[in-house]
Amino acid sequence: MDKRAILLFLIPTLFIHLMCSQDNHENFPVSLSELFLEEEIMNISLSYSNKDIKKETNDSTYIHTYLKFEVDELQWDSLEVRLRKRGNFRLKNCSYAPLKVKIKKKEANKTPFEGHKNLKLVLPCLIQRDMNDNVLKEYLAYKLYEVISPYHFKTKLVELNYEELRGNKTKIHEFKAFFIEDDKHVAERIGGKVLKSNIHPLNHLARESVRNSFFQFMIGNTDFSNAYQHNSKLIFREGEIIPVPYDFDMAGIVNTSYATVSQINNEMLSIDKVTQRMYRGFQREPKLFHEVRLEFLNHRPALLKVIQDCELLFEDDKEYFSMLLFIEGFFEILMNEEKFENEILAMARRK
Numbered sequence: 001m002d003k004r005a006i007l008l009f010l011i012p013t014l015f016i017h018l019m020c021s022q023d024n025h026e027n028f029p030v031s032l033s034e035l036f037l038e039e040e041i042m043n044i045s046l047s048y049s050n051k052d053i054k055k056e057t058n059d060s061t062y063i064h065t066y067l068k069f070e071v072d073e074l075q076w077d078s079l080e081v082r083l084r085k086r087g088n089f090r091l092k093n094c095s096y097a098p099l100k101v102k103i104k105k106k107e108a109n110k111t112p113f114e115g116h117k118n119l120k121l122v123l124p125c126l127i128q129r130d131m132n133d134n135v136l137k138e139y140l141a142y143k144l145y146e147v148i149s150p151y152h153f154k155t156k157l158v159e160l161n162y163e164e165l166r167g168n169k170t171k172i173h174e175f176k177a178f179f180i181e182d183d184k185h186v187a188e189r190i191g192g193k194v195l196k197s198n199i200h201p202l203n204h205l206a207r208e209s210v211r212n213s214f215f216q217f218m219i220g221n222t223d224f225s226n227a228y229q230h231n232s233k234l235i236f237r238e239g240e241i242i243p244v245p246y247d248f249d250m251a252g253i254v255n256t257s258y259a260t261v262s263q264i265n266n267e268m269l270s271i272d273k274v275t276q277r278m279y280r281g282f283q284r285e286p287k288l289f290h291e292v293r294l295e296f297l298n299h300r301p302a303l304l305k306v307i308q309d310c311e312l313l314f315e316d317d318k319e320y321f322s323m324l325l326f327i328e329g330f331f332e333i334l335m336n337e338e339k340f341e342n343e344i345l346a347m348a349r350r351k
Contacts, residue, residue, distance in 0.1 A: 220252025
């Protein structure tokens with residue numbers, strides 16, 4: 001059967017009325033910056049030594065370079081930035097270190113980067129066939145969460161011209177990459193502040209906690225802990241604690257060659273592939289689970305559209321279709337009472 005035809009099969013309709021979910025574009029105290037306001041891909045260029053980034057930088061030590069960016073067709077601008085390595089697993093296992101980009105206020109003024117002092121930049125991990133598609137899939141995971149929750153990290157997809165300095169030589173790479181909003185900027189934008197303390201998920205805002213857990217299940221991610229803030233930030237807003245997820249390269253939806261099932265706090269899970277889903281959320285009132293279930297079913301067209309709108313950006317059709325079918329598999333579970341009971345409700349954690 002043609003792959004496109006597979007995606008057009010009709011899932012049996014549930015005899016339920018889909019409830020309206022919370023508006024995920026509610027008005028927050030700080031409006032979106034120019035960098036994240038437009039969805040167009042930005043062309044940028046960086047020149048630095050990956051070897052120096054790995055060996056010479058840390059939380060307080062940076063290297064200086066210039067970030068060049070396209071403002072109009074054939075017209076470029078630049079600003080001075082400082083770069084350092086970041087991350088744990090990717091830093092140890094990837095060819096190219098993920099970056100923290102630090103920008104002085106006076107440099108960012110009157111540029112798309114105005115208002116941003118710190119940004120993360122996600123690069124391909126390994127030089128291999130699917131490296132750009134893997135970056136694209138992780139970027140799309142962030143965009144999917146934008147549909148689900150108003151409390152999310154904003155991202156900006158870029159085409160990166162990377163001039164890798166190797167002694168007296170320069171090697172040119174053309175990568176897909178993306179910027180991630182700094183957690184303090186997220187908190188400021190939504191009118192809250194970042195919490196440093198670990199707080200048990202049962203003390204988090206209940207609906208947001210369940211949405212978060214459904215999302216992690218949807219993308220096949222176990223490499224997170226809202227309790228210990230592993231790949232999750234906590235934002236305190238209006239007396240409520242809100243978990244905001246990030247870092248999805250270990251998720252089944254991305255399915256990188258280096259992905260492994262998480263063993264947070266040495267807890268061995270009963271799955272051995274990241275493409276196997278396992279619900280990791282905590283028990284709540286069953287009514288809330290069913291309400292969030294209906295929210296996700298209501299969001300299904302918008303979630304699929306996020307992926308479909310980026311079809312032409314994929315270098316390999318198989319990577320695109322595998323991502324789309326993986327998401328469809330999640331909705332098959334939601335629309336099947338027995339699967340929903342066994343794979344989500346019965347798997348909700350007690351501790």
